[in-house]
Amino acid sequence: MQDVESASAPLLSDAIDLGYLDPDQARFSQTPGGFLALNYKGADYPRVSVRRSLPLAMPNEYLSLADPEGKEIAILRDLSRLDADQRGLVEAELARRYYCPNVVDVKSVKDQLGYVYFELTVQGAGAPSARMCAVKDVNKNIRMLSDDDVIMFDVDGNRYRIPSLKALNAKSRKRLEPYLF
Amino acid sequence: MDKIDLAFTLDESMRPVDGRLTFDGEGVITVRENGERTRSLSAKDAKEAQVLGGVGCALILLTYENAPDIALARFDMSRLKAAGEWCKIVNHAIETGKPAFDDAIEPEVCEKCGKTLPEGMRVCPFCFSKTGLLKRVWSLMKPFRREAIISEAFIALSGVIYLSVPVLNRVLIDNYLAPRLGTAAQIMLLAGFMFLARAIGEVIFVLSSRVYARVGTLFSNHLRDLAYAKIQKLSMTALGRRTPGELIRRVMEDTVTIKDFLTDYGRWMVDMGLMFIASMVILALTNWRLTLLVFAPIPIVVVALYRFRSMIHIRYERQWRKNSRAQSILHDIIKGIRTVKSFGAEDREIAKFAGVSKDLAQVMTNNETMWALLFPAVTFFSGIGEFMVLYIGGKWILGGSLSLGVLVQFTMFLGYIYQPLRWLVSFPRMLADAMTSLVKMFEILDEEADIQETALSKDADVSGGVDYQSVSFGYKSYEPVLKEVSFTIEPGEMIGIVGKSGAGKSTLINLMLRLYDPNTGRITLSGEDLRAVSPRLLHEKAGVVFQDTFLFAGTIYDNILYAKPDATAAEVIAACVAANAHDFIMKSADGYDTLIGESGYSLSGGERQRLAIARAIIKHPRLLILDEATSSLDLETESIIQDSLNNLTRKRTTIAIAHRLSTLRAANRLIVLDKGRIAEMGDHMQLLRRKGIYYKLVMAQRQTNKAAG
Numbered sequence A: 001m002q003d004v005e006s007a008s009a010p011l012l013s014d015a016i017d018l019g020y021l022d023p024d025q026a027r028f029s030q031t032p033g034g035f036l037a038l039n040y041k042g043a044d045y046p047r048v049s050v051r052r053s054l055p056l057a058m059p060n061e062y063l064s065l066a067d068p069e070g071k072e073i074a075i076l077r078d079l080s081r082l083d084a085d086q087r088g089l090v091e092a093e094l095a096r097r098y099y100c101p102n103v104v105d106v107k108s109v110k111d112q113l114g115y116v117y118f119e120l121t122v123q124g125a126g127a128p129s130a131r132m133c134a135v136k137d138v139n140k141n142i143r144m145l146s147d148d149d150v151i152m153f154d155v156d157g158n159r160y161r162i163p164s165l166k167a168l169n170a171k172s173r174k175r176l177e178p179y180l181f
Numbered sequence B: 001m002d003k004i005d006l007a008f009t010l011d012e013s014m015r016p017v018d019g020r021l022t023f024d025g026e027g028v029i030t031v032r033e034n035g036e037r038t039r040s041l042s043a044k045d046a047k048e049a050q051v052l053g054g055v056g057c058a059l060i061l062l063t064y065e066n067a068p069d070i071a072l073a074r075f076d077m078s079r080l081k082a083a084g085e086w087c088k089i090v091n092h093a094i095e096t097g098k099p100a101f102d103d104a105i106e107p108e109v110c111e112k113c114g115k116t117l118p119e120g121m122r123v124c125p126f127c128f129s130k131t132g133l134l135k136r137v138w139s140l141m142k143p144f145r146r147e148a149i150i151s152e153a154f155i156a157l158s159g160v161i162y163l164s165v166p167v168l169n170r171v172l173i174d175n176y177l178a179p180r181l182g183t184a185a186q187i188m189l190l191a192g193f194m195f196l197a198r199a200i201g202e203v204i205f206v207l208s209s210r211v212y213a214r215v216g217t218l219f220s221n222h223l224r225d226l227a228y229a230k231i232q233k234l235s236m237t238a239l240g241r242r243t244p245g246e247l248i249r250r251v252m253e254d255t256v257t258i259k260d261f262l263t264d265y266g267r268w269m270v271d272m273g274l275m276f277i278a279s280m281v282i283l284a285l286t287n288w289r290l291t292l293l294v295f296a297p298i299p300i301v302v303v304a305l306y307r308f309r310s311m312i313h314i315r316y317e318r319q320w321r322k323n324s325r326a327q328s329i330l331h332d333i334i335k336g337i338r339t340v341k342s343f344g345a346e347d348r349e350i351a352k353f354a355g356v357s358k359d360l361a362q363v364m365t366n367n368e369t370m371w372a373l374l375f376p377a378v379t380f381f382s383g384i385g386e387f388m389v390l391y392i393g394g395k396w397i398l399g400g401s402l403s404l405g406v407l408v409q410f411t412m413f414l415g416y417i418y419q420p421l422r423w424l425v426s427f428p429r430m431l432a433d434a435m436t437s438l439v440k441m442f443e444i445l446d447e448e449a450d451i452q453e454t455a456l457s458k459d460a461d462v463s464g465g466v467d468y469q470s471v472s473f474g475y476k477s478y479e480p481v482l483k484e485v486s487f488t489i490e491p492g493e494m495i496g497i498v499g500k501s502g503a504g505k506s507t508l509i510n511l512m513l514r515l516y517d518p519n520t521g522r523i524t525l526s527g528e529d530l531r532a533v534s535p536r537l538l539h540e541k542a543g544v545v546f547q548d549t550f551l552f553a554g555t556i557y558d559n560i561l562y563a564k565p566d567a568t569a570a571e572v573i574a575a576c577v578a579a580n581a582h583d584f585i586m587k588s589a590d591g592y593d594t595l596i597g598e599s600g601y602s603l604s605g606g607e608r609q610r611l612a613i614a615r616a617i618i619k620h621p622r623l624l625i626l627d628e629a630t631s632s633l634d635l636e637t638e639s640i641i642q643d644s645l646n647n648l649t650r651k652r653t654t655i656a657i658a659h660r661l662s663t664l665r666a667a668n669r670l671i672v673l674d675k676g677r678i679a680e681m682g683d684h685m686q687l688l689r690r691k692g693i694y695y696k697l698v699m700a701q702r703q704t705n706k707a708a709g
């Protein structure tokens, strides 16, 4: 259940019930239609979405489970509190909801009139594939999450991640260089 | 066409796939992955096809009345729009039993090369040819071209006069001094010529410089005006993407950088270039072997500079961005200083700014360091040339194959040749600086207004009704805020809009004011498609109070006048009386001349709102839009204002948004928005009887009123 964090100062998180999921009463399953279903405290939810509260900072904690109307059923405090097969199901659903393939190669970059066009090779699950994407306002849409970790957002709403700049090949890095800061 | 295809890109495990989702006229949906059929089902039993957005991806699913939902296809966000169209067609077939294939799902393609355009883009990255930046600068300089050219010509002239000095010098040495032949008068004449040449050259130079400086100032002024005018005209969509700090920087600083470049470097470029070429020709004619020695180090310098160019460019681009960021932060914080103080966050903000500032300093230091290293290196190389000329030329003189006069002429020319070269070293840096600023500048100037006012734009007729026809809109095309909204407002009607926070109420009126255009569907005003109506004229005719009232620094009087600059004092006072602002204004010593600070912070929230109402109604508009215009007022003041507004709003169309339902009691009809859709519509009684969302809202407010009373 909740972490006991400090005995002295009263915390807001103690005063407000966040509705954490009780893993013992929860049963996830995969539907033939391709969705995640949940049976929780006796109630059936045929299609639940799993939404990250902090997709970048804590991708596996504070996962909000909601029904198709967007009504929250419970918050899964930490993915690791589920046992392995249950966790696998939730992870698969997360992968289906959050799609952010890694950039493995930057073939070309073209910069004009406020748009920067990237010709990329990206890889999520499965084989690498070619992608052409346009980024507007690089200042905002290419973000350094750390010195080495980059995320980019294109005009369509796609996301691409470079988990480690150092691991990227030198040519690609050089092409990206002007847009990172 | 008898079937409709949608390409999709991801399989169930989010692996890339060449997928195809087909809906045929018979109502059968087929899913193919990499050419193989994976699924086939009938749309007839389904309730609806839906697009379900994820993060960075989305999917199409079929929902059923009594069966679990089925995910049909998954894809990246680039397919989203097409997917929406596909669902529309399928849903139409489900509802009516008839297929409708009138509009095919065609992604937008480039007219020239046929490649798919990224969504939201008008220029194809592959076919666009960059107009030379300098060419554009040239055309921007049009009004000042003549003066610039004249000044340039004079500078060139003074250069040529200067060049004559070393030549005369050689003649003096070789023809008169070395052979000891000349008379005092001849020497006097030559020396006098040299003196005159220098003097005249200097005078011409000073004069032309003054002309040039003036041209530069006028030009930067011109650029600043252009940028400012463009920013004023930009659509809300374009403005929303940039911080105020960034815009300010573009108007105030980039223009100066460009000007500095043009007046300092543009001019020297021509001047030095001419001197360089002329010197080269004169030297080559005098002694070509020695000339080769002079030019030996030049290729090295040029190659080195060329190699460093892109690196320098990147570095300065980065410096620009860091600078921009520091300014944005500064601007934001100063604007929000009240909030900062109220959270006791001054120290945190100091630290934050110090961090950014240090970052900037670091980048600048790095750039300067690189510079400090590069510069002497190039000077060193050109020094080699100097050495070789003296050494080898000296040997030739001793050997008798070269005259003393020629060597003296060469050493004098060395200055003319190497000086531009040394200067050429700092040129790429200045060029990079200026180019960065130029590009940023043109970025603004080239920004296509999303909402264009064309010569064909019609005047707005606000006396008629407003009609929304299945309007959908999202600030980002992939995040719809309004979905298929349709309703009609009769002329003279008062419409109330209610709904949860974030339901899209303010967005609805943003569209009506044409601050944004709908993504699909259309809005008509007095029967005219709003897209054909000039937004400027529309804004002149409609009275609006936005949810976040903004008052300008100035007097109360000026603020009211803002809406109608030619209004008389009587009109201003009348507006304030109607808005119930008159009394509080008269309480202060300076009355309508009271200065209100930036954003009007010296006023209370309710006072600000009342001024905003006065500003909106002074035009006596036939279309009045009130977004939570009285939310900060007590019930009594609100009802006073309402009564006077009701008198005013008779025969005029009014759209009012309010959370407090009592605000809308005079409304003819109410629209209840829920998650971007119209959930209910009708008058108060009708909606109460429906016992839906509105009913719940009314009951909830009654409850709180009771509890309070």
Ligand SMILES: Nc1ncnc2c1ncn2[C@@H]1O[C@H](COP(=O)(O)OP(=O)(O)OP(=O)(O)O)[C@@H](O)[C@H]1O
Binding pocket: B240, B475, B476, B481, B499, B500, B501, B502, B503, B504, B505, B506, B507, B508, B547
């Ligand atoms: N300029 C904008 N850029 C991007 N998204 C926006 C913008 N303005 C509003 N939104 C989003 O659009 C949705 C609808 O906003 P809107 O202002 O229309 O709500 P509203 O119904 O007026 O809410 P409220 O009652 O709180 O004023 C919100 O989710 C909001 O986050």
Ligand SMILES: [Mg+2]
Binding pocket: B505, B506, B507, B547, B627
């Ligand atoms: Mg609003």
